[in-house]
Amino acid sequence: MQYNFDRSVDRRGTLSVKWNREAIKSLCGNPDAEPFWVADMDFPVATEVAQKARNLSEHAIFGYPYANNQRQVFCTWVKERHQVDIQPNQVAISQGVLSSIAILVELLTNEQDGIIVPLPAYQPFVRIVNNLKRKLLSWPLRYDQDTHTFSLDWNRYEELCEQAKILIFCSPQNPSGLVFSEDDLVRLCEIAKRHNIVIICDEIHADLCYKPHVMLLEPAKKVGCEAVVCMAPSKTFNIAGEHYSVTLFNNQELKQRFITRLEQLFITETSLVATTLAVSSYQSGAKWLSELLVYLQKNAELMEKTLQREVPSIVFIKPQASFIGLLDCSAILDLVERDAQAHPELYDSSVSPQGGLLSRFFGQRASLVCNDGTWFGGNEYRQFVRFNYGTQRSNIERALKRIKEAVDFLQATYR
Known part of the structure; x- marks a missing residue:
């Protein structure tokens, strides 16, 4: 392999929120817990991209950027990566996926209009709905406790569409790791069109899909459903701190309304550093990404097999994309509750207000910090934590050892 993903990088003291002690404490109560939470990876960017950053630093002037090739660069990437023909006039560049979604919600709905959000969900989707005083229509995914798999509840979707104006969808789905088939997406669009x-x-x-990804824009165009797709280089190339996103439209009138709103808010321009890293990543990051995906899948396999063998009471729901996956801890939940009753000081919610029962357990008993399942949709998901395995394999091995020790402690103490 050309790139060494096993090389550790000390991120402490670099303004990294993932490694920030206060942020970690707010999730699990233990500021010294090792982070496996927020969705950025512990891997340096591709050497070609890093060189662009070094060139900027050495030049040491950070003025206004001008890069009129951005949309074409992205279209070339999508063609090569996903075999989809996107034209530059379908593309709008903006400062982030979340701000783009919020603007679209603002443009397309009024206060109290219904917005469907599949659960479990990346929590900011819910915050967008609430912040803009729209009505949240929760669409829980089906979860099979025997097979530990998620799927779409089509009957519930049909019912919710009768009350909604918008669906905020996530594909691949975060945090379940689902990658949807073309048939799924066509059905999704057909129902949306009817309503x-x-x-x-x-x-x-x-x-970051481990199998072919179908962009929603294509089935939407096929069935005549109105759809907008938001993409970004942030997760793909591990440049999440550089706010840069791409919004794709089939409808030119809607695209112009979106751009006009960006102009009204003076948020049309991305920064010099973000633009430089994004364009460089799309132009020269394909080899790095290819090797990264091999490494991530081996990390996921390690987690799955080690837990099956060493800690069968915890199930890793192996994702079909990206570097984050859910751990189903339902088999130990009652033991964790007993531990919390015996040691309330370790599970004090005032110390870790952003956490939950399981994130506190992992933080206190395993010295690992993960996102608690409740962050993705409330108590219905309290049996889960989301684990970020986008890190060096030695870190995964150490984390798995600590998880085993923590679960062994529970079983020895409370059974």
């Missing part, structure tokens, strides 16, 4: 629903689809993890 005059606009789909806003976050495809920020699309480039």
Whole structure:
């Protein structure tokens, strides 16, 4: 392999929120816990991209950027990566996927209009709905406790469409790791069209699929459903701190309304560093990404097999994309509750207000910090934590050892 993903990088003291002690404490109560939470990876960017950053630093002037090739660069990437023909006039560049989704919600709905959000969900989707005083229509994924798999509940979707104006969809789905088939997406669009629903689809993890990804824009165009797709280089190339996103439209009138709103808010321009890294990543990051995906899949296999062998009471729901996956801890939940009753000081919610029962357990008993399942949709998901395995394999091995020790402690103490 050309790139060494096993090389560790000390991120402490670099303004990294993932490694920030206060942020970690807010999730699990233990500021010294090792981070496996927020969705950025512990891998340096491709050497070609890093060189662009070094060139900027050495030049040491950070003025206004001008790069009129951005949309074409992205279209070339999508053609090569996903075999989809996107034209530059379908593309709008903006400062982030979340701000783009919020603007689209603002443009397409009024206060108290219904917006469907599949659960479990990346929590900011819910915050967008609430912040803009729209009505949240929760669409829980089906979860099979025996097979530990998620799937779409089509009957519930049909019911919710009767009350909604918009669906905020996520493909691949975060945090379940689902990658949807073309048949799934066609069906999604057909139902939306019947009910005059606009789909806003976050495809920020699309480039990290372990199998072919179908962009929603294509089935939407095929069935005549109104849809907008949001993508970004942030997760793909591990440049999440550089706010840069791409919004794709089939409808030119809607695209112009979107751009006009960006101009009204003076947020049309991305920064010099973000633009430089994004363009460089799309132009020269394909080899790095290819090797990264091999490494991530081996990490996921390690987690799955080690837990099956060493800690069968915890199930890793192996994702079909990206570097984050859910751990189903339902088999130990009652033991964790007993531990919390015996040691309330370790599970004090005032110390870790952003966490939950399981994130506190992993933080206190395993010295690992993960996102608690409740962050993705409330108590219905309290049996889960989301684990970020986008890190060096030695870190995964150490984390798995600590998880085993923590679960062994529970079983020895409370059974």
